Amino acid sequence: MSKTQAWFNILRLSNTPTLISNVMVGFGFGISAHRLQWSDSAIVPTFSQLTPLLFITIALLCAYFGGLVLNDAKDFEHDKQHRPGRPLPKGIISKKEAWVVGYSLLVSAVLIAAFTQTRSAYLMLILAGCILAYTHFHRLFFPALLFMGICRGLVYLVACSAFSVEIQPLLLLVFGLGIAWYTAVLTFIARGEEKNNKTKRWFVLLLLPAAYIPALIYYTEFQMIWIVCSLVIFSIWTALTFVIFQITEKSVHGIHMILAGFCLLDVVFLCVVSEVHIAILSGLCLLLTIGAQRKVLGT
Numbered sequence: 001m002s003k004t005q006a007w008f009n010i011l012r013l014s015n016t017p018t019l020i021s022n023v024m025v026g027f028g029f030g031i032s033a034h035r036l037q038w039s040d041s042a043i044v045p046t047f048s049q050l051t052p053l054l055f056i057t058i059a060l061l062c063a064y065f066g067g068l069v070l071n072d073a074k075d076f077e078h079d080k081q082h083r084p085g086r087p088l089p090k091g092i093i094s095k096k097e098a099w100v101v102g103y104s105l106l107v108s109a110v111l112i113a114a115f116t117q118t119r120s121a122y123l124m125l126i127l128a129g130c131i132l133a134y135t136h137f138h139r140l141f142f143p144a145l146l147f148m149g150i151c152r153g154l155v156y157l158v159a160c161s162a163f164s165v166e167i168q169p170l171l172l173l174v175f176g177l178g179i180a181w182y183t184a185v186l187t188f189i190a191r192g193e194e195k196n197n198k199t200k201r202w203f204v205l206l207l208l209p210a211a212y213i214p215a216l217i218y219y220t221e222f223q224m225i226w227i228v229c230s231l232v233i234f235s236i237w238t239a240l241t242f243v244i245f246q247i248t249e250k251s252v253h254g255i256h257m258i259l260a261g262f263c264l265l266d267v268v269f270l271c272v273v274s275e276v277h278i279a280i281l282s283g284l285c286l287l288l289t290i291g292a293q294r295k296v297l298g299t
Contacts, residue, residue, distance in 0.1 A: 006087035014292035018262040021285035026159020028275035033165040056162035059112035066105030073098035116162035149180035182210035201245035
């Protein structure tokens, strides 16, 4: 394994499109908030999109990659015994190098977020704190589920906060809890991923409320057809994941399916807030994730 390939594995590059898809949800929420904010005005100011979208995407990628590197650094001793093929136990990347790179990426995330809105930098700082909390406590069952779920949920909030709009706190809370629940279920299923654990297939069904509950709370008749279609696709994907857990020898294949499913969850949420054109981008992120997982493991 080359050092470049080792970094690809540590950064789980195959999962990167799922984070970009999450950012698209924050972007869609920003557009929706801008439309609602100026719905009664005769003159609607231009919604500045590209610059804040670019900066906040880079910032969140730095936070995401930083968390992954720190996680491997923290797991060095555990991986030496249970996953000796990982880049750090094999000595391809040093433990010290991983700590330095991980912390540097988190600091960069906060600094880059500050180029959008001041509130984005503060929220990114909170996200960085949750990432560090997960890094140091993820071997404990409940802290792992809690902090990993919070981290994914905060991505929506941080992304939306980058735009000059009035944030809709209740909407972000509901949808943030949706993806947090999805992430917590994934985290639970992924514990002991190297084992053949077919009993975990039943927990896959717990993914469904992550999409259905927010959709039922905020559905509108205007986009009903898109909401229904996206929920059907999400349900079919969940059913296929259930089958994968049943027929394959190791849990890792089903876990990859759930990771890719982040994009379909985002598609549902974007359809609910009437941003169907952005939902298509999240759908493309699903295809990119599936393709990338063939080259680089997502776990």
